Amino acid sequence: MLRRSVGGRSTRSICLVLACLSLALHILLAIFCLSVLQTACVPPHSSSSSPLHDPGSTSRQTKSSVIISNGIFANNATEWEKEPTGDKISTKGMREVDPGGSKLEALFSHPLYNLQRPEMQEDDWLLRVKNSEDEEEERDTGGEEEEDTNWTVAAETHPPWLRFHLGISRWELYHRTDPLLDQVTHYISTQRILNVVQKRGGTQLKLLMSFPNHGEALLKPMRQTRDAETDVNLFYFSDFERHNAEISAFHLDRILGFQRIPPVVGRLVDVVSEIKDVTTDKKLLRTFFTSPVGNTCFYGQCEYYCSTENPVCGGPLALEVSLATMLPDLTLAPRRSWRSPWRRSYSRTKLAQWEKDPAFCDGVKQTPPYDEGTRLVDLMDMAVLDFLMGNMDRHHYETFEKFGNKTFMLHLDNGRAFGRHSRDEPSILAPLRQCCRIRRSTLLRLRLMSRPGFRLSDVMRESLDRDPLAVIQPLLSEAHLSALDRRLAMVLQVLHTCQDLHDDRFQWDSSTHFRVGLLMIRDSNDITQRKRC
Numbered sequence: 001m002l003r004r005s006v007g008g009r010s011t012r013s014i015c016l017v018l019a020c021l022s023l024a025l026h027i028l029l030a031i032f033c034l035s036v037l038q039t040a041c042v043p044p045h046s047s048s049s050s051p052l053h054d055p056g057s058t059s060r061q062t063k064s065s066v067i068i069s070n071g072i073f074a075n076n077a078t079e080w081e082k083e084p085t086g087d088k089i090s091t092k093g094m095r096e097v098d099p100g101g102s103k104l105e106a107l108f109s110h111p112l113y114n115l116q117r118p119e120m121q122e123d124d125w126l127l128r129v130k131n132s133e134d135e136e137e138e139r140d141t142g143g144e145e146e147e148d149t150n151w152t153v154a155a156e157t158h159p160p161w162l163r164f165h166l167g168i169s170r171w172e173l174y175h176r177t178d179p180l181l182d183q184v185t186h187y188i189s190t191q192r193i194l195n196v197v198q199k200r201g202g203t204q205l206k207l208l209m210s211f212p213n214h215g216e217a218l219l220k221p222m223r224q225t226r227d228a229e230t231d232v233n234l235f236y237f238s239d240f241e242r243h244n245a246e247i248s249a250f251h252l253d254r255i256l257g258f259q260r261i262p263p264v265v266g267r268l269v270d271v272v273s274e275i276k277d278v279t280t281d282k283k284l285l286r287t288f289f290t291s292p293v294g295n296t297c298f299y300g301q302c303e304y305y306c307s308t309e310n311p312v313c314g315g316p317l318a319l320e321v322s323l324a325t326m327l328p329d330l331t332l333a334p335r336r337s338w339r340s341p342w343r344r345s346y347s348r349t350k351l352a353q354w355e356k357d358p359a360f361c362d363g364v365k366q367t368p369p370y371d372e373g374t375r376l377v378d379l380m381d382m383a384v385l386d387f388l389m390g391n392m393d394r395h396h397y398e399t400f401e402k403f404g405n406k407t408f409m410l411h412l413d414n415g416r417a418f419g420r421h422s423r424d425e426p427s428i429l430a431p432l433r434q435c436c437r438i439r440r441s442t443l444l445r446l447r448l449m450s451r452p453g454f455r456l457s458d459v460m461r462e463s464l465d466r467d468p469l470a471v472i473q474p475l476l477s478e479a480h481l482s483a484l485d486r487r488l489a490m491v492l493q494v495l496h497t498c499q500d501l502h503d504d505r506f507q508w509d510s511s512t513h514f515r516v517g518l519l520m521i522r523d524s525n526d527i528t529q530r531k532r533c
């Protein structure tokens, strides 16, 4: 009896121990699975304007262009309210934010900026390097030889501007972490200037600079002191273009994760030895003069501000300028110019249609190319970029013809941005307010940058400090930098209001109490990732 009960008790305790062990193992397994799932499912938000975008899934996205949050993120919060995985991420390969470390590096190391790149197809590249087969074929067909450029040599021997051209894809101008970016900006900010001519097109003075090895850059000069705020009585179309706006816009676009502005860098040029003495443009040369205080000035020929009353002056010789890397020549890579649906009237009295009609977006959404693909959310990205930097001058945008409508939008001409820091211009956000659409990855990145560890003003300050002109004076004043944070909060507020305003677009899933939101368009990448999850 005793033995049996002892035996029974020991069997029971063995069973108990085994049950405990099995429970512990299950808990361990569950923790492991959760951490693996989190790593796999947290960072799936990509900008579809990058090679991360899976071109094959664009059609999938087109068919169902709104997100349908199905409760994968298991809590009662809407997607909106959920925190992006932030500075506390400790999953493999992720760094914790070091309070004294580089916020810019921390931002670019974040999962939202490091998404897996789907394989690029041959037609996803804007240009392609000739290979020996092409050359043979050309010789057989009697095709023209490339002048003095050997396109078949190894990529490392190409000049940086050429490698930049070769890296342009259907979804982005460059890859954010590519060391080439530094090389191309270093090249145009240091190479000898061989020739200068005025660049046609547009309304204000711009110069086309040539460098050794066929490199070219678009120059916009400094016209007023960097800190001067635009006069409140000036209309947006009467404002000067600013060289520091062009530089800052490039940095902001990259920080937002878009990669839709060609690399722009600052440079101090000598107006005599690097412009006057080397130019072959007689019309430009004729406009040089010495100002009453002995500074060398010029004004060129253009529609606005090209007169003795609006000269560009060295001090007495040095002039701050912005240099934008030139895109491939139009004969090699033609571009299409699109009028922005939210273009302003460029009139002192007239209002544009979108300013009078709150339902303006409904029409846009049904109009090609905004009725499918990513073009509408790309417009929203552009509105966010422009609102943050106070740019009211976005009348057109361009795309590369080769890619048709399945491609990103180029954000060229940002010279009228960063004019005022003390005032925000809510009308720039009209597209967002009227459409209530945003790319999911953009939203998550914006929210990330509203957090102290990745604060937009801090990452912008750090990024701009790397420009050669920053040693003279910061490219953006502290007032402009803090305006960025203020405006970012406003963007997030607008999106939040979208949810409140359009509550009919939300349904309640009664079984789970998860809100099913139709607010945000998903990236194709999100869909791919979600399947995996």
Ligand SMILES: Nc1ncnc2c1ncn2[C@@H]1O[C@H](COP(=O)(O)OP(=O)(O)OP(=O)(O)O)[C@@H](O)[C@H]1O
Residues within 6 Å of the ligand: 200, 201, 202, 203, 204, 205, 206, 218, 241, 262, 324, 325, 326, 327, 412, 413, 414, 415
């Ligand atoms: N990096 C670049 N590479 C090649 N072409 C460019 C580049 N930047 C601008 N351009 C071309 O030059 C044209 C004029 O440039 P930009 O728009 O900056 O001048 P603008 O005087 O401000 O024009 P507008 O008065 O029409 O606003 C653009 O429309 C674009 O086609």
Ligand SMILES: [Mn+2]
Residues within 6 Å of the ligand: 202, 241, 393, 413, 415, 416
């Ligand atoms: Mn312009």
